[in-house]
Amino acid sequence: RYGYQDKLLRINLSAGSISTEPLADEMVDKFIGGRGFVAKLLFDELPRGIDAYDPENLFIAATGPLSGHFLPASGKTHFGAKSPATGGYADSNMGGHFGPALKYAGYDVLVLTGRAAEPSLLVIDDDRVEIRPAAVYWGQGALTAEKNLKDDLGEDFQIMTIGPAGEKQVRYACLSHDFGRQAGRSGVGAVLGSKNIKAIAIRGTQGIPVYDIDKAYAKGVEAFKKVAEKPGFTEWTPEGTAGITNWCNEVGAFPTRNFQTSFSDHYEQINGKAILKKLKITDKGCYCCPTPCGKYGHATTKIGEAYVEGPEYETIALFGGNCELKTIEEVAYANYLCDELGIDTISAGAVISWAIECLEKGILSEQEIGRKVKFSDIETVDYLLNQIVAREGIGDLLAEGVKRAAEKVGRGSETFAIHVKGLEWTGYECRNAPSMMLAYMTADIGAHHARAWVLGHDMAGAWTNVNDLVQGGGTVERQPPAQVRKESASYVIASQHTRPLFDALGTCRLQLMELGFEVENYAELFYFITGKERTWEEMLGASERIWNLTRSISAREIDGFGRSWDYPPKRFSTEPVATGPNEGYLIPQEKLEQLLDWYYEARGWDANGIPTKETLKRLDLGDVAEVLETEGVPI
Ligand code: SF4
Incomplete structure (x- = not known):
């Protein structure tokens, strides 16, 4: 498979088991990578209705097909779990060098389940994957722990840490990396803390297969030039x-x-x-x-x-x-x-x-x-x-x-x-x-x-x-x-x-x-790297599929999920802005309802904001519709 390492690294922290598996064709073809992988894995594998801090919650780190390649800003990593903040779908994005390191170590995705028996550190050094005791780092600040781990393991490790907030499961704890880059949203740091994992350290030295390396390289050079000319x-x-x-x-x-x-x-x-x-x-x-x-x-x-x-x-x-x-x-x-x-x-x-x-x-x-x-x-x-x-x-x-x-x-x-x-x-x-x-x-x-x-x-x-x-x-x-x-x-x-x-x-x-910077560049890069011809519009179609899947996850996980979960705080519909250029303005509730009606209709969702069976089928998510129906989620 080009563009990917075609390998998912799975670690059960309770059992101490470590295994790898190839990426499923369906996951790659329909969900691309990163956030798409997060959504697909959560829908397929998350035990329904568990607490976000249940050991069976998944903690996922996922790269995409363009991660780690020679093209502008290819260093993003996507993290996901059941959200401690909302109880529904959660993901959060992080820059830095972590995702490329994961890919160079030979993995597209990392999935953690279970809970380590003691504060632990996960070390991924190409094929060598270890869960090590980390009591010495527990309690340290996220930046301090990163510095100490770099000193202890070596500068060439890319380190992601949690701080005391993650250890104490503050519902908005973040993941930290590169001394100031965070996956900040949704409490993904608290999920890692609930698994007793203080840090993940990665050193990767492998290449990534590319469909047409010469054209991919030339296109990468051109892309950097084009961005600089904007x-x-x-x-x-x-x-x-x-x-x-x-x-x-x-x-x-x-x-x-x-x-x-x-x-x-x-x-x-x-x-x-x-x-x-x-x-x-x-x-x-x-x-x-x-x-x-x-x-x-x-x-x-x-x-x-x-x-x-x-x-x-x-x-x-x-x-x-x-x-x-x-x-x-x-x-x-x-x-x-x-x-x-x-x-x-x-x-x-x-x-x-x-x-x-x-x-x-x-x-x-x-x-x-x-x-x-x-x-x-x-x-x-x-x-x-x-x-x-x-x-x-x-x-x-x-x-x-x-x-x-x-x-x-x-x-x-x-x-x-x-x-x-x-x-x-x-x-x-x-x-x-x-x-x-x-x-x-x-x-x-x-x-x-x-x-x-x-x-x-x-x-x-x-x-x-x-x-x-x-x-x-x-x-x-x-x-x-x-x-x-x-x-x-x-x-x-x-x-x-x-x-x-x-x-x-x-x-x-x-x-x-x-x-x-024009979207067509990404479609071209995608082709030279993966060998798959896809227009930008086709990729947007996959993005729509992912959007409907994440909504389906929240519909499944949150009792009574629907329209009322989309309301903003009452302040915005009842209290006018106090000062400044917008003094006196608010958006009354009936206009908020109107906005939601238009939005749900345009998406092909029902009046409660849940994707209909027809919409899911149109997006090649018929299996999702079946699961929701079987489980009694009103779709
Ligand atoms: Fe570059 Fe900023 Fe994007 Fe990071 S977040 S890739 S530094 S533009």
Whole structure:
């Protein structure tokens, strides 16, 4: 098989058994790789209805057919499990060098089940695979453990770790790698922690079979050249994702004070330019990336100093906007704390801002929280992060995520618990952005922007390439409020097929999304590497199949799953934006229902948002329909 190693590495940690098997033809042909492999394996192998921390939950690391090859940004790895955050389908993507190392070691996919009897480390050194005791690393920060493991095993190992948050099964614990790259979302780090695995270390030295090595190489060279020639190539890299901060604020999409409003006065102190001025030492990129968007720098604050990769836009939005930290140094320091503790910056920022608002509104007391907490206060962030990760006092509640915490606290706090399905909302406020609101509502892992980013469409009709908008000076002419229109459904669906396709192929999507690197290049690369001729449209068809499979997994795993699980928090339909360009706007519930109706209809789902039998059959998922029917899932 070309492009793949044709090998799945399976480890049962309870039994200590290690085995390999070839990839099933159906998995490769219908689900491509990465996220597609995650979805297929979860549907086929996850025992129905188990807890996310049950040893029988799967922890999957999957590469794609383009991972590890000579082409722009081919270093992405996809992780999956049953989600501790939502109870449904979970996956999370990570850059760096981990996936290529897994592939060079000879494996496309790693599947862990069971639970190790003691804190353990998994070492994959080509064909030699060992489970080793790791008590000495247990309790260490994720960055510290990576450094120590590099010292102990050798620089040529690629290391992925969890921090104390994963060990304590904080529901939004992340996976860490390459001193600042994370698979941050959905609590995949907590699943690894529940398996007693502190780290996975990989050294790979093997080649990957390629269908036409000469043409693949020539096309790779051309691809790097084409990316470098794109307008925006030189402008985009220096600030990375943080470069979008001004634009988001100026269009009133910047989450501020737990999404009470969508505009921050201090944005120039926390934007991409502030990173360049106050923090940055160097750019940092993933494997084979011509546009290194990571910013490595040093931050000094009144409570400490640290070297840190970041902050990226999402961290700026959730800590600089939502928790209102007023300087880029403080945002970067919060970023460092999260990285070392092994916790997702997005969910952490959302949970902390919710707790602060609970105190402001008298829903939680200082006594319950353990001290006074407030916005614009790095000491509040430091205190709550450490409480969460230790699961002490209020931290034990907050470690459960904002949905569960609000359900327990009640007293109206559910209104401003900002999540969908149990996953905290990322960095775009949407009360004047109906398409983006719909994208968040329907994202398969919960409120996540990377599944569909259509904010540009809401703001200016330019929904695939925000770069033009940013370069235009950040000011966009429009006539608010944005109208709720049927087209939103098709824009969201198109984006939900395009962006996640990169998660199946095993490459970064930012070269397409930010620079406009043409999709046809990927189809050509796919052909030269795998020997399979597929148009981009055919690949999008596979992406649609994967999307319907992930929805089916959640329908199977979550009792009562359906339309009500797609609703955003009540704040967005009942409380107008407090200040800024979108002051006064909200999207009433009936318009949210209308958006869902259009979306479900366009997808071929029923009125409850479940794929119909006909739709599953159309997508060559007839076997999935049969399983759902047999198990009594109403389809
Ligand atoms: Fe990694 Fe950024 Fe390059 Fe994508 S653009 S591969 S996230 S460094």
